[in-house]
Amino acid sequence: MLNSNLLRKLDMQDLMVFVAVYEQSSVTEVSETLCVSQSTVSYCLKKLRTSFEDELFIHTRNAMWPTSKATSMYSHVVNIIKNINLCHSGINVFDPTEKEIIFNICAPEYFELLILPDLLKSFIKSHLPIIVNTHKFHKDVPVEQLVDGRIDLVICAGPNFHRDAKPFKSKILLDDDLVCVVDKHFTPPENKFNLDTFVARQHIFPTPWTSDTNMVDGWLGKQGYTRQIVARANSYVAALEMISGTDLVLMLPRRLQRRICDETKFAFCKPPSGLPSFTIDMLWDRKAEQNSANTWLREQIAKVCA
Known part of the structure; x- marks a missing residue:
């Protein structure tokens, strides 16, 4: 039985709209994906909000951000749709307890430091025979390997950092920004940098993936500034060791800074005003939508990030 009579007014299209908005964060894209009008999408969202007594998605300038209730609902609604499809097709659902399986994920060091440890802990806690192989992310999306x-x-x-990502399905896992990490003995006044004091310092540049450009230097160039990079490290952890005992500056994602920085040795400071933020995105091939093991893996990663 249903907990609320309001739920009786929902139909499968409402649930599909919920999942699509959660994954795509855009009413326009959802209307195109589901081949319905934007007004239909808005009507479905109104029904969902009334039925679940929650805003579910918050309008921002660039996206529709899910509320905590929408985040907790997502996997359950996905499973409802999946189970309805199974009733129609009879396809076997992936069971992670049945046999050992290897997943190959192409990812930067950010994923290995912040997301993968918690993902593995969840597998170990549930006694799942899952092996995760990580492959280093270089300059471009490995299109051929993802397709085949x-x-x-x-x-x-x-x-939108990678043009070659457009053919693939995607989901934003996390949003993050950069902070300046320095040795505690060389903390700037008021614990922050402006453009002039930022470029006056020398910098260590971590290169967890290969790229001709980076967000910081691209942004500085637009302001008419450049910075001096005295060394490039292969990892965030190595870069931290390089700034210890010096007045060098290291730019780190805020979430990583909280995870890997020893607060007895390092301080974090505000970067110059206007430095853009970024997201961590997950990409998969459209054919993988029919692969229940791939779908299961994406769900587990989304749960960790939530």
């Missing part, structure tokens, strides 16, 4: 299945998922920076 050698790579199950790609984790990369966004939004």
